[in-house]
Every structure is written in structure tokens, then in C-alpha cells.
Amino acid sequence: MDFDWDLQQQAFRSTVRDFLAAHLPSDWESLAHGPGSESQSAFSKKFCAQLAAAGLLVPHWPERWGGRDADPWTAFILAEEMWEAGEPRGGQYMNVNWIGPTLMRFGSEEQQARYIPPMARGETIWCQGFSEPEAGSDLASLRTRAQKQGSSYRINGQKIWTSYAGHAATCFLLARTAAGREGISIFLLPMQTPGILVRQIPSLIGEGDIHEVFFDDVEVPESALLGNEGQAWEIVRTALSLERVGIPRFALATRMLHRAVDTLRQSGRFGAGAIEQAARARAACEAARFYSYGIVDQRRHGVAVGPEASAARFATVMAERLVSEFVVEHAPEGLSGRDPLLLAHHQRAVVAGIASGAAEIQLNLIATDLLRLPREPR
Amino acid sequence: MDFKLTSDQEALVSAVDKLAEQFASKPTEFHGFALAGRGLEQELEDGQYFDIAQVPELGPLCAALAVERLARLPYTAEIALSMLVRPQLPGEWPRPLAVVENGRPGRFVATAKTLLVIEGDHIGIAQPGASDVEAVESLFAYPMGQLQHKHTCKTERLSDSDAANIRKWLRVALAAESSGLLQSAIASAVDHLSQRKQFGRPLGTFQALRHRMAECAVLAGGVRWLALKAASTADAGDAALAGFHAQESATRVAYDTHQMLAAMGMTLEHPLHLWTYRLKALLSDLGGRGGQALAIAESCFGVT
Numbered sequence: 001m002d003f004d005w006d007l008q009q010q011a012f013r014s015t016v017r018d019f020l021a022a023h024l025p026s027d028w029e030s031l032a033h034g035p036g037s038e039s040q041s042a043f044s045k046k047f048c049a050q051l052a053a054a055g056l057l058v059p060h061w062p063e064r065w066g067g068r069d070a071d072p073w074t075a076f077i078l079a080e081e082m083w084e085a086g087e088p089r090g091g092q093y094m095n096v097n098w099i100g101p102t103l104m105r106f107g108s109e110e111q112q113a114r115y116i117p118p119m120a121r122g123e124t125i126w127c128q129g130f131s132e133p134e135a136g137s138d139l140a141s142l143r144t145r146a147q148k149q150g151s152s153y154r155i156n157g158q159k160i161w162t163s164y165a166g167h168a169a170t171c172f173l174l175a176r177t178a179a180g181r182e183g184i185s186i187f188l189l190p191m192q193t194p195g196i197l198v199r200q201i202p203s204l205i206g207e208g209d210i211h212e213v214f215f216d217d218v219e220v221p222e223s224a225l226l227g228n229e230g231q232a233w234e235i236v237r238t239a240l241s242l243e244r245v246g247i248p249r250f251a252l253a254t255r256m257l258h259r260a261v262d263t264l265r266q267s268g269r270f271g272a273g274a275i276e277q278a279a280r281a282r283a284a285c286e287a288a289r290f291y292s293y294g295i296v297d298q299r300r301h302g303v304a305v306g307p308e309a310s311a312a313r314f315a316t317v318m319a320e321r322l323v324s325e326f327v328v329e330h331a332p333e334g335l336s337g338r339d340p341l342l343l344a345h346h347q348r349a350v351v352a353g354i355a356s357g358a359a360e361i362q363l364n365l366i367a368t369d370l371l372r373l374p375r376e377p378r
Numbered sequence: 379m380d381f382k383l384t385s386d387q388e389a390l391v392s393a394v395d396k397l398a399e400q401f402a403s404k405p406t407e408f409h410g411f412a413l414a415g416r417g418l419e420q421e422l423e424d425g426q427y428f429d430i431a432q433v434p435e436l437g438p439l440c441a442a443l444a445v446e447r448l449a450r451l452p453y454t455a456e457i458a459l460s461m462l463v464r465p466q467l468p469g470e471w472p473r474p475l476a477v478v479e480n481g482r483p484g485r486f487v488a489t490a491k492t493l494l495v496i497e498g499d500h501i502g503i504a505q506p507g508a509s510d511v512e513a514v515e516s517l518f519a520y521p522m523g524q525l526q527h528k529h530t531c532k533t534e535r536l537s538d539s540d541a542a543n544i545r546k547w548l549r550v551a552l553a554a555e556s557s558g559l560l561q562s563a564i565a566s567a568v569d570h571l572s573q574r575k576q577f578g579r580p581l582g583t584f585q586a587l588r589h590r591m592a593e594c595a596v597l598a599g600g601v602r603w604l605a606l607k608a609a610s611t612a613d614a615g616d617a618a619l620a621g622f623h624a625q626e627s628a629t630r631v632a633y634d635t636h637q638m639l640a641a642m643g644m645t646l647e648h649p650l651h652l653w654t655y656r657l658k659a660l661l662s663d664l665g666g667r668g669g670q671a672l673a674i675a676e677s678c679f680g681v682t
Contacts, residue, residue: 001387001439002380003610009379073379261679270681272668279671282678283623286616287600290607297381314596360589367588371568371595374580376588 012074016056016081023050024088029341032086034206041125041167041208044090048122051089057122058096065104066120072299076245076292084251086341091126091164095119098242099126099172103188106227106235111188115170127168127191129159129175129213136161137358139174140233144215146175146185153177153187153225155195155218163355165191165198165211174236177229184232187224194218205347241305245295249316249352250288253323256345257281260323260331263339274330281322288312288319307369310362317359320352386435387443394444397421404452409646411655412521415453419474422448428460428473438462438547442554442609446602449558452649454520454656456486458551462609463494466547468540471503477548477663478525485659488513488523494544495525495533496664501541502533518659519652545664546614549621549673552663553605556624559660560598560631563653567591567638574642581638590634597627615677621663622670628657 005013024047025031031040051057052066060075061067079097082089089096100119103112118124135142144157155175165171168191177185191198195218201210227235261278264270270278291312298305324346327334334342353359367373383391401418422428431441441461448457456474464475476490480497487493488511495502504510510529516522525531536544568591571582581587604620632654636643643650664670675681 001383001606001610003439003607005379258679265679265681270675270679275675275681276668276671278679279618279622279667279674280626282674283604283619283626284600286607286619287604287623290603291599293379294381294603297379300380301382308599311596311599314592315600318596363589363592364585366592366595367582371564371591372572373568373582373588373591374572376583376585377579 009073009077013077013081016078019051019054019056020081020085020088023047024085028088029086029339029344032088033340033344033347034208035087035090036164036166036208036210037206038208040090041164044088044092045123045125047088048090048092050122052120052122057089057092058100058120061100061120062104065100065116072296076248076296079245080248080251083248084255086252086344089122091167092119092122092124093247094128094164095124095126098239101242102172102235102239103226105238106231107188108223110223111226115188118169124170125164125168126170126172127162127165127211127213129162129171129173129189131161132158133160137361140181140184142174142176142184144173144175146177146187146220148177148222152219152221155187155189155215155220157215159213159215160211161201162198162211162213163209165213166200166208171213172226174232181233182230185229186226186232186235187220188226189218189220189224193220205351206344245292245299245309246313246316246356248289248292249348250285250292250319252345253320253349254282254285254289256342257285257323257326259339259342260327260334263331263334269330274326277322277326277330281319281326284315284319284322288315291315307365310365311370313356314359314362314366317353317362320349324349387440390430390436390440391443391447393425394427394447397425397427398448398451401451401453404649404652411517411646411651412519413453413652414521415451415455418448418451418453419455419457422455422457428457428464431461431465438465438550438612439606439610441465442550442606445551445554446558446561446605449555449656450562452562452652454652456490458555459494459548462551462554463544463547464492466543467492467503468536472505476523479663481525482662483514483516483522483524485518485520485522487511487525488521490523493525493531494548499541500535501544502535504531504533506531517651517655519655520659522659542614545673546612546617548664549617549670550605550608550612552660553601553608553617553620553624556628556657556660557598557602557605559653559657560594560601560624560627563631563635563650563657564591564594564598566648566650566653567594567635570639570642587638591638594627594631594634597623597630601627613677615674618670618673618677622667622674625661625663625667625670628661632657 058067059070132142146153146155171189173187173189195216197214199212430436431438445458459475460473472491474490475492476487477484477494493504510531513523574581601624604623608616608620
């Protein structure tokens with residue numbers, strides 16, 4: 001057991017930091033609000049292409065797809081540094097983390113050739129068509145239908161809370177081809193296909209972030225089906241296991257906590273009450289960090305990741321909450337025009353326990369799979 | 379970063395677990411507050427486990443792993459300070475160790491051969507005679523004792539840098555011991571919730587209780603990470619974070635596990651109190667959360 005970074009890991013982190021220092025513009029912090037906004041989406045495309053050119057977009061991908069087979073620590077150090085900087089990759093982090101690798105595993109040769117290279121070059125944005133008005137945590141109850149007609153499918157239905165849909169070129173769409181959980185299929189759907197309507201939902205979490213997406217008789221060829229009909233659950237489970245560590249939210253939370261504390265110290269407002277709250281938040285961030293590192297280490301050693309991933313996720317949600325509450329109580333000026341990155345952090349922290357599955361679902365998993373408590377009746 | 383145990387660490391952990399087996403259950407006839415493990419202490423002494431931090435292949439991280447595992451037992455002995463703090467003292471001092479903080483009663487004070495006497499910002503070391511200390515009755519599940527008002531033992535004051543170092547390792551010891559205690563308190567509650575039925579089904583099937591226990595488990599896991607990290611890095615900030623998170627988590631877990639066990643947890647027949655009342659005893663160490671917060675402010679936020 002060793003808690004030190006090795007020389008290679010230290011060097012890689014320095015490389016990423018140097019890249020960020022050289023490529024983030026001086027007004028980056030005011031751009032960082034709303035990862036789905038016009039301004040950040042445009043910036044992210046340029047930035048991701050530069051990252052790709054420097055070999056820093058997909059280092060953990062296989063060489064065949066533009067990576068160098070780097071280990072999970074490399075991918076996580078990269079993710080940590082990006083998130084701490086305010087995630088200049090925007091929505092493309094999803095491509096890098098799980099959409100690309102999922103296509104490598106389940107995609108047809110045609111799908112791989114069409115979709116993976118643009119991801120590896122940092123040129124394309126995807127959105128994730130999962131949640132629906134009647135299917136949130138209970139995803140298996142989704143209603144969007146894909147009906148086979150000859151050699152194509154007709155898709156009708158609605159998705160909601162879809163991040164980045166306004167700028168996405170392609171949707172990783174879950175739709176029902178038959179009844180039940182085994183009747184859900186995945187389609188790789190170009191967003192320019194006729195019959196798709198995207199409507200932005202004004203929200204607390206930033207410009208251009210969440211959307212409603214309507215599908216009105218959208219026709220796609222059967223070649224858009226990922227894997228087989230009814231294979232969605234298996235594919236999504238694999239995709240989620242690739243994403244188990246989740247976003248390293250603790251990294252930006254820690255940075256923002258320090259920034260808020262610095263503001264308080266400079267104005268002589270870091271008194272006993274604030275000190276104890278800041279300490280609580282700082283400890284929670286560090287606990288979340290090492291929970292996540294534990295998952296990365298399991299993946300590094302080829303150990304199947306279990307319910308510890310849910311614990312890591314919940315620890316991260318708590319850290320986000322404590323930092324966010326600290327800023328609201330002690331440095332609220334940051335949220336009122338004084339500090340765009342503090343505001344951006346707050347907006348992202350709002351959804352920490354909601355996006356990618358409610359925190360309460362994680363608690364259920366921890367209770368059943370980690371503590372081995374008897375299951376709830378259904 | 380690599381969290382796989384080395385072969386030396388694995389061997390140590392297995393040996394500690396094997397040694398601990400015979401002390402894994404509370405004797406059914408024991409209905410007291412503090413279950414002192416004299417046999418456990420003797421086994422550790424005979425196996426030279428108190429010196430593992432000084433063995434180069436093992437070090438303080440292994441000592442923390444051992445402290446954590448032994449803290450899960452219903453039996454208690456002065457282990458954490460001997461394994462993690464004693465190696466840091468200037469010179470050779472006999473064990474057991476105990477801390478007297480601002481004159482309050484403390485764990486193992488009545489039987490300690492070396493006392494760390496904390497008065498405000500200063501720490502002194504003393505070797506008490508039998509008449510200098512006395513045992514005191516307490517709910518806390520450790521043998522508690524205090525320094526007599528008119529004691530005659532001489533206290534040797536530590537330099538400021540030695541005192542800072544000792545505070546740091548006291549925090550590591552606090553966190554490592556808390557980690558084991560938290561795990562056992564939670565396991566005890568989970569066991570009860572899995573067996574006890576109300577409204578025709580096990581209590582553990584009710585989501586209100588499941589979520590509380592899951593939150594406790596997340597806290598306990600965090601304490602473990604921070605304790606082991608602090609033992610490994612020997613960094614003052616890491617130690618302060620670990621100490622704070624341990625005390626913070628202890629308040630929540632001690633309360634919630636007693637709620638889960640309800641009246642059963644109030645009895646001395648059930649072992650839950652052996653872990654929760656040790657956690658409560660650790661809550662006031664080094665000024666409690668306020669004290670750890672000041673240390674975090676200094677080490678992590680640069681407040682002087």
C-alpha cells in the first residue's frame with residue numbers, strides 16, 4: 001500500500017497542468033459557466049482538438065483508436081485536472097470516459113469507423129438520451145418506442161434532462177423495441193435526423209445544460225442499432241462500469257473551498273465558525289478523493305468494481321454539498337457576480353446528487369451490496 | 379498510488395487477524411462498561427507488535443492497519459498510542475501510554491507507565507508512580523483514570539516541534555482507532571437490523587433505516603482512507619483531516635447505531651456500547667472537532 005504518486009504519475013500531472021496553463025485563455029473562468037452554453041461549447045471543440053493533438057484527449061484508449069493504452073490512473077489524473085480547471089472539455093468528457101469505449105466493445109465496424117475517430121480528434125459532442133418524464137431512477141420504465149419497419153426503425157417519444165442536446169451531433173438513445181427491461185435497445189442517432197426537436201430548459205445549473213428532446217416519427221436505418229435488440233441493459237451496465245469512478249467533483253470543490261477561504265482570510269472573516277465548517281468540508285473532499293482513488297486502484301489491478309463505487313459517489317455528493325453550503329453561508333458574494341468559477345462550481349454542485357442517478361439509489365445499493373442488509377420488498 | 383498490500387503488509391495483517399480471533403467475542407457473562415483485554419495485550423507484547431512502526435519493512439502504515447483491526451474487538455487495551463505515538467517520543471519511554479488532557483480523566487491513565495500531559499499548547503512527559511494516578515468509574519468503555527491532584531511525578535516539557543509532532547501522531551492514532559470502532563459499531567447494528575423483525579419483516583428492509591446505515595458506512599470508509607493516508611504520509615494536514623473526520627463521523631455513527639438497536643443497545647449485555655462509548659471517549663481528544671479544525675486551518679489553509 002503506497003500513498004505516494006510515482007514519478008510517471010507526477011510527470012503526467014505536470015504535463016496536463018502545463019497544457020492547461022498554455023491553452024486556457026485569460027477569460028476562461030467567465031467562459032466556464034454552463035458547460036452546454038454556446039461560448040463554452042465552441043471553446044471546448046477547439047480545446048479538445050488541441051488536447052487530442054497533444055495526445056491528452058484519449059491516452060487510455062487503445063492505440064488502434066488514437067490512444068496509447070495508458071492505465072486507469074492516467075485517465076483519472078487527466079479527469080481530475082480537467083474538472084479542477086472547470087472542465088474545459090465540456091460535454092466531450094462523456095465521449096472520452098464511456099461512449100467511445102462502449103462503442104469499441106459493442107459497436108459494429110461501420111459504427112466504430114464512423115463515430116470513434118471524430119471523438120478521438122475532439123471534434124464531436126454526444127448527448128445521452130436516457131431519462132424521460134416518467135422514467136428517472138426507474139429507467140426501465142421508459143416509453144420512447146422504436147418500431148421496426150422493414151430495414152429501418154421509427155422512433156417516437158420524449159427524453160428530458162438531456163445534457164448538451166443543443167450542441168450534440170449524436171444521441172446515445174435508449175428506446176423500447178419490446179416490453180419489459182429486456183425490450184430496451186440502444187440507437188446511435190444523428191441529431192440532425194428529421195423529426196427531432198430540442199428545447200432548452202432554463203435551469204439553475206447553467207445556460208444550455210438541460211433539454212427536452214422530442215422524437216416525432218424519426219426514421220433511422222437498422223444500422224443505427226448498437227448491439228442487438230434488447231441488449232440495452234447489458235450495454236448500459238458495462239458503460240456505467242466504465243464510468244463507475246464518476247466525475248472527480250472533489251477536485252474543483254477543494255479548489256473552490258480554498259478560494260472561498262482565501263477570500264475570507266483576506267477580509268478578516270475567517271472566524272471560528274467558518275473554520276470548523278471549512279475543516280468539515282475539506283475533510284469530506286479528501287475522503288471523497290481517496291474513495292475515488294480506491295476505485296481507480298481496483299480497476300488498475302483488474303479487480304471487479306463493486307458497491308464501493310456507490311460509496312465513492314455518495315462521499316463525493318456529500319463533499320460537494322458541504323463546500324457549496326460553505327460558500328453560500330460565508331462567501332455568498334462569489335455567487336453574485338464576483339467570481340464566475342465559484343458560481344459555476346455551485347451550479348454543478350446542485351446536481352451532484354441527481355445527475356447520473358440519484359444519490360438515494362446509491363444508498364440503496366450500499367445498504368444491499370456493501371452492508372448486506374436484507375432487500376426492501378418491491 | 380497503489381493500494382494493494384505488499385507481501386509484508388499482508389503477512390502482518392493476517393498475523394494480527396489470527397491473533398485477534400480468540401478475542402473476537404464478548405464473554406456472555408460480562409456486563410460491565412470496559413472490557414479490558416489483558417490477554418490481548420500480553421499476546422501483542424509477546425509478539426513484539428507494539429514495535430511494528432519501527433520495523434523498516436512495516437512502518438507506521440502497518441501500525442495503523444493493526445490498530446484499526448484490533449479496535450474492532452470487544453476487548454480493549456492500550457494499543458494505538460503504543461504503536462503509533464510511542465515511536466515518535468524523544469528517547470525511550472515505557473508503555474502503556476496515556477494522555478492527560480487539561481487535567482481530565484483519560485484512557486488507561488491509571489495503568490500507564492508513561493503519561494503525555496497536555497496543558498494548553500504544551501505537552502510534557504511524565505512517568506507516574508502508583509500513588510500519582512487513580513482509576514475512575516466511567517461509562518466510557520475504556521479503563522479510565524486520572525492524575526491525582528497532588529501527584530509528585532516530574533513532567534519533562536517537550537520542545538514545540540516535538541509537541542507538534544506528537545499532536546500529529548495522536549491524531550493519526552485517534553483516526554486509526556476510530557476507524558476500527560466505527561466498523562464494529564456499524565456491523566453490530568447491521569446484524570441487529572438483519573435479524574430483528576417488526577411489522578412482519580426485518581428492520582433492515584425499511585428504507586429509512588437502510589439509508590441511515592449506508593450513510594454511516596460511507597463515513598466510516600472515509601475515516602479509514604484518511605487514517606491510513608495520514609499514517610503513510612506523516613503529514614500534519616493529513617493527520618488533522620483524519621482526526622476531524624473521525625470525530626465528525628463518530629458523533630453520527632454512535633447516535634445512529636444506538637437508534638437502530640433501540641433498547642437493546644442500552645443494555646450492557648449487548649456489545650454495541652463497547653464501540654460507541656469508546657468512540658465517545660475519543661470525541662474530546664485534542665480539543666474535539668474544534669481543535670482538529672484549528673489544526674486543519676493551520677496546515678491546510680495556511681492560517682498562522
